Amino acid sequence: MSLKNINVALIGNPNVGKTSVFNQLTGLNQQVGNYPGITVEKKMGFCKLPNNIKANILDLPGTYSLNASSIDESVVIELLLNKNDRLYPDVALVVTDVENLKRNLLLYTQIKDLEIPTILVINMADRMEHKGITLDIPYLEEHLKTKIALISSRKGHGIEELKNLIVSYKTISSEPCLNASSIDVEYFNSLRHAFPNQLLYKLWLVITQDVNFLNLERNEIHGSFTKSHSDLKRLQQKETIKRYQFINDVLKEGLKVDSSVAKDFRSKLDRVLTHKIWGYVIFFLILFVIFQSIFEWSKIPMDFIDSTFATLSTMASEHLPSGVLTNLISQGIIPGIGGILIFIPQIAFLFLFISLLEESGYMSRVVFLMDKIMRRFGLSGKSVVPLISGTACAIPAIMATRNIENWKERLITILVTPFTTCSARLPVYAIIIGLVIPDTYVLGILNIQGLTLMLLYVIGFGTAILAAYILNLILKVKGKTFFVVEMPNYKLPMFKNVAINVIEKTKAFVSGAGKIILAISVILWFLASYGPGKQFKNAEQIIKENTKAHPLSPTEFNNAVASQKLENSYIGLMGKTIEPVISPLGYDWKIGIAIISSFAAREVFVGTLATIYSVGGTDNETTIKNKMAAEVNPITGQKIFNFASGISLLLFYAFAMQCASTLAITKKETNSWKWPAGQLVFMSTLAYLVALIAFQILK
Amino acid sequence: MIQEIIAFIILILALAFLIRKFFFKKKSDKNCGSGDNCGCS
Numbered sequence: 001m002s003l004k005n006i007n008v009a010l011i012g013n014p015n016v017g018k019t020s021v022f023n024q025l026t027g028l029n030q031q032v033g034n035y036p037g038i039t040v041e042k043k044m045g046f047c048k049l050p051n052n053i054k055a056n057i058l059d060l061p062g063t064y065s066l067n068a069s070s071i072d073e074s075v076v077i078e079l080l081l082n083k084n085d086r087l088y089p090d091v092a093l094v095v096t097d098v099e100n101l102k103r104n105l106l107l108y109t110q111i112k113d114l115e116i117p118t119i120l121v122i123n124m125a126d127r128m129e130h131k132g133i134t135l136d137i138p139y140l141e142e143h144l145k146t147k148i149a150l151i152s153s154r155k156g157h158g159i160e161e162l163k164n165l166i167v168s169y170k171t172i173s174s175e176p177c178l179n180a181s182s183i184d185v186e187y188f189n190s191l192r193h194a195f196p197n198q199l200l201y202k203l204w205l206v207i208t209q210d211v212n213f214l215n216l217e218r219n220e221i222h223g224s225f226t227k228s229h230s231d232l233k234r235l236q237q238k239e240t241i242k243r244y245q246f247i248n249d250v251l252k253e254g255l256k257v258d259s260s261v262a263k264d265f266r267s268k269l270d271r272v273l274t275h276k277i278w279g280y281v282i283f284f285l286i287l288f289v290i291f292q293s294i295f296e297w298s299k300i301p302m303d304f305i306d307s308t309f310a311t312l313s314t315m316a317s318e319h320l321p322s323g324v325l326t327n328l329i330s331q332g333i334i335p336g337i338g339g340i341l342i343f344i345p346q347i348a349f350l351f352l353f354i355s356l357l358e359e360s361g362y363m364s365r366v367v368f369l370m371d372k373i374m375r376r377f378g379l380s381g382k383s384v385v386p387l388i389s390g391t392a393c394a395i396p397a398i399m400a401t402r403n404i405e406n407w408k409e410r411l412i413t414i415l416v417t418p419f420t421t422c423s424a425r426l427p428v429y430a431i432i433i434g435l436v437i438p439d440t441y442v443l444g445i446l447n448i449q450g451l452t453l454m455l456l457y458v459i460g461f462g463t464a465i466l467a468a469y470i471l472n473l474i475l476k477v478k479g480k481t482f483f484v485v486e487m488p489n490y491k492l493p494m495f496k497n498v499a500i501n502v503i504e505k506t507k508a509f510v511s512g513a514g515k516i517i518l519a520i521s522v523i524l525w526f527l528a529s530y531g532p533g534k535q536f537k538n539a540e541q542i543i544k545e546n547t548k549a550h551p552l553s554p555t556e557f558n559n560a561v562a563s564q565k566l567e568n569s570y571i572g573l574m575g576k577t578i579e580p581v582i583s584p585l586g587y588d589w590k591i592g593i594a595i596i597s598s599f600a601a602r603e604v605f606v607g608t609l610a611t612i613y614s615v616g617g618t619d620n621e622t623t624i625k626n627k628m629a630a631e632v633n634p635i636t637g638q639k640i641f642n643f644a645s646g647i648s649l650l651l652f653y654a655f656a657m658q659c660a661s662t663l664a665i666t667k668k669e670t671n672s673w674k675w676p677a678g679q680l681v682f683m684s685t686l687a688y689l690v691a692l693i694a695f696q697i698l699k
Numbered sequence: 700m701i702q703e704i705i706a707f708i709i710l711i712l713a714l715a716f717l718i719r720k721f722f723f724k725k726k727s728d729k730n731c732g733s734g735d736n737c738g739c740s
Binding site: 321323325515516519520526646660 | 701702703705706708709712713714716717720721
């Protein structure tokens with residue numbers, strides 16, 4: 001009796017055990033070659049199945065999706081699109097890993113939509129008990145519209161059942177998972193109208209993938225339905241989101257993970273780290289250690305950088321020929337650069353800890369842990385990722401909201417992310433805390449300054465979720481999305497990865513913020529060194545006349561002249577104009593100028609004060625911190641940076657928007673000025689009111 | 700005099716840099732990935 005030949009394609013993500021399944025099915029009946037014209041390995045084999053069927057098994061290269069980004073992936077797409085290929089599969093086996101089912105199912109849904117009979121092979125079933133995983137196979141089969149083979153290729157379990165399923169491939173539904181039209185109804189309707197006999201999803205792949213599809217229709221499609229690259233990308237993203245929505249809905253019922261019954265070491269560790277009480281305790285202990293260390297370990301290098309720049313500034317004014325340029329260098333540029341470089345140690349330590357947490361796999365547990373809190377405030381667990389990323393910078397964090405499917409949840413996350421404490425706030429916090437919070441210890445080990453910094457981070461995160469809760473009530477979010485996070489294995493952080501991340505992030509901070517600070521320092525120096533009226537031009541004369549009765553020492557006289565000039569300079573006049581608005585918060589006009597200039601970027605605050613104090617300050621103090629500490633209100637005689645004004649400033653920066661780039665990215669992501677304008681008004685008003693209340697209570 | 704000229708050139712360069720940075724920002728196609736803070740500050 002002659003054998004009936006069928007083609008079987010093995011498709012799956014890398015590392016799902018696809019080759020083990022291939023080996024189990026084919027045994028020694030294998031051939032290895034190359035695909036024509038490329039060096040991608042082609043593995044074929046055959047196996048005899050019941051009912052006199054001989055299956056030609058083709059082990060296709062591992063691919064994450066049908067959106068090709070490598071030659072390996074193009075091979076898969078070309079085969080699946082071309083029905084004339086002699087290897088075109090009669091049935092596709094999509095191999096998945098039971099521990100990473102969500103990610104693996106994306107490819108499955110795409111293959112299924114090509115209307116090829118598809119069997120879902122769930123591999124590594126022997127790990128299910130160990131991991132506390134249970135699958136509702138009938139439910140999954142019904143909703144994924146297929147037959148499922150639960151196997152363990154490592155132990156050879158389920159292979160015979162898989163062979164039986166392959167034999168009955170004709171009974172498998174070819175109904176797609178996703179209605180392709182839902183990606184863009186109008187566009188797909190016109191496609192359907194133009195090509196009534198073609199499969200819509202196949203047409204879509206031909207349009208979007210740069211693969212060698214040997215058919216004339218590709219040119220026809222491209223000619224009539226050309227879209228811009230960015231439009232196609234946007235639609236592809238929409239397609240991926242819709243697929244994950246579908247997968248999430250199916251897995252919510254079909255897959256249960258009970259970590260309490262899992263038995264492996266990772267699960268035991270997960271049970272503690274994601275515990276409803278211990279999980280939070282450990283997380284806060286880790287945060288506590290991080291913030292203590294940031295302050296403790298940074299002290300020596302920060303003091304070194306501060307004094308080095310003070311010395312450089314003095315040297316420049318003493319050794320360079322006197323003149324405008326020398327003053328600009330010694331009073332504007334050097335203090336401005338010093339004002340940003342001083343924070344390198346703290347930024348580096350912050351990113352060192354964040355990298356260690358990410359590399360070790362702990363950060364994913366934090367995301368999972370925080371998801372439970374987020375839900376109570378009406379946000380998706382996916383919002384946690386942008387909120388945690390926001391501790392580095394709000395810009396990439398806001399961009400990271402793109403994977404939130406529900407528009408209103410995404411909008412809320414975009415609007416509240418700037419509340420989380422970004423690295424640009426750190427310099428402001430560090431200098432103010434250093435000035436107004438005593439460097440003392442509670443219980444011998446708890447540094448008050450470190451505790452204050454940690455509290456500010458908690459305030460930032462707390463405000464973000466509280467604001468989200470309020471916005472959630474106002475915007476009436478409907479249709480929650482489900483959050484499925486893939487927990488990576490724990491591993492020892494790789495030194496190289498951590499080092500690269502710390503260097504990259506610190507470099508980005510210094511070069512990105514540094515250039516702006518340098519430019520602003522130059523402008524501020526000019527504004528502080530020139531003035532319009534007689535009060536500025538005749539400063540020396542005025543001071544001489546005012547002090548006739550009580551002559552000053554030469555140093556006192558110089559300081560008085562510098563102060564008179566600064567107050568009547570352009571920047572002084574600007575500062576004096578806004579002073580009535582900010583004085584109820586405990587700030588003088590110099591702080592007011594620093595707040596205005598730091599709207600470009602928060603960290604400009606310190607650089608601005610460094611420049612202003614260098615131009616008009618006393619000669620007795622050289623370092624930025626000492627200059628700020630010595631600043632006194634001429635009317636009250638009180639220190640400008642005292643406990644009340646310091647707390648007021650810390651709270652102001654905790655809540656204020658103060659970042660032009662964040663507003664720009666919010667506009668880009670929401671495609672409207674309405675939201676960034678609202679964000680700016682709300683955050684600025686909140687910051688002003690909280691700072692006002694804090695100062696009025698504490699003064 | 701030379702010092703003043705150089706100082707004012709530096710001022711013009713600083714102003715031009717800020718104007719270009721905040722008002723005429725270059726459009727970029729690349730995605731902001733690792734290590735890139737996407738123009739943040």
